Amino acid sequence: MLPQLNGKSYPKEVCLNGIWQKPEEAKISVFDRGFMLGDSLYEVIPFYDGKVFALKEHLSRLKYCLQEISLDFDVEMLIPYIEDSVRRSDNAGKDAAVYLQVSRGAAPRSHFFPERSEPIFLLYSFPVNLSGFENKHWKLLISEDIRWHRCDIKTTSYLANTMLNDKSYKLGLNETLLVKEGMITEGSHSTAFFVKDKIIFTHPEGHQILSGITRKIVLDLCQNLGLEIREEAFPFSEIENADEVFLTGTTTQIMAISEIQFQDNILFQAVESGPITRKLQEAFIQKTRNP
Ligand code: PMP
Numbered sequence: 001m002l003p004q005l006n007g008k009s010y011p012k013e014v015c016l017n018g019i020w021q022k023p024e025e026a027k028i029s030v031f032d033r034g035f036m037l038g039d040s041l042y043e044v045i046p047f048y049d050g051k052v053f054a055l056k057e058h059l060s061r062l063k064y065c066l067q068e069i070s071l072d073f074d075v076e077m078l079i080p081y082i083e084d085s086v087r088r089s090d091n092a093g094k095d096a097a098v099y100l101q102v103s104r105g106a107a108p109r110s111h112f113f114p115e116r117s118e119p120i121f122l123l124y125s126f127p128v129n130l131s132g133f134e135n136k137h138w139k140l141l142i143s144e145d146i147r148w149h150r151c152d153i154k155t156t157s158y159l160a161n162t163m164l165n166d167k168s169y170k171l172g173l174n175e176t177l178l179v180k181e182g183m184i185t186e187g188s189h190s191t192a193f194f195v196k197d198k199i200i201f202t203h204p205e206g207h208q209i210l211s212g213i214t215r216k217i218v219l220d221l222c223q224n225l226g227l228e229i230r231e232e233a234f235p236f237s238e239i240e241n242a243d244e245v246f247l248t249g250t251t252t253q254i255m256a257i258s259e260i261q262f263q264d265n266i267l268f269q270a271v272e273s274g275p276i277t278r279k280l281q282e283a284f285i286q287k288t289r290n291p
Contacts, residue, residue: 034103038157145178244274
């Protein structure tokens with residue numbers, strides 16, 4: 001049995017190319033392009049009370065990313081494995097998530113895509129507590145967005161994201177908010193929303209952000225609730241004037257922000273979740289628990 005690290009544990013079993021095995025027995029080639037070049041994609045798919053949520057949306061984003069990197073892979077064949085991964089783990093019937101990765105596979109190392117390679121897929125389920133997020137809040141650090149120009153591709157090459165996230169982790173904060181040319185793009189692993197004068201702002205889709213599935217769900221909720229939303233980047237200089245800030249993500253869900261730090265200054269502070277954040281959190285709980 002593999003040990004725990006930082007309170008996180010390894011799953012009992014992983015599914016590598018359709019074969020369930022112990023993680024210590026699962027093997028990939030040292031020439032796997034995901035390992036060597038970061039030539040691979042991933043998704044995290046949530047299960048509420050054992051039921052998969054927004055599977056179609058996650059698979060369609062994976063399909064888009066596969067097309068963008070010219071990788072031929074049938075995402076539909078993953079569905080039974082995704083469902084099985086929760087059923088055959090200790091997470092059956094509970095809140096959980098499935099981590100899923102598709103790599104181009106092994107080939108002699110080259111900078112161009114090889115003509116032929118056998119893509120490999122890996123997936124496993126892990127427990128995650130998806131309840132009570134509405135009673136929590138996060139504190140953020142602001143940092144320059146040092147990532148590449150295709151943040152819409154959900155690649156496993158998350159070195160820049162992890163470098164950025166580690167900065168807030170080291171300060172005892174929860175997430176790093178990224179600024180590019182004076183505008184907030186998103187978090188290192190989350191989508192950012194700002195509320196000012198009852199209008200909600202979030203960065204438009206495109207190459208500068210990941211098109212978050214939770215982002216889309218929140219946009220739909222805003223429409224249903226009659227809340228005004230603008231897909232416009234929020235300026236860094238306006239953070240001090242924001243009324244509410246929240247982040248979204250598959251496991252983050254809708255997280256209220258209580259503090260934003262930049263260098264040694266506190267730019268934003270809130271004692272409790274704002275009314276618009278609360279409204280969206282309530283609607284989100286309703287949607288995810290009673291689909
Ligand atoms: N942006 C980035 C950079 C992320 O890594 C994530 C989570 N993977 C998100 C946004 C949120 O996306 P989703 O709602 O699909 O989890």
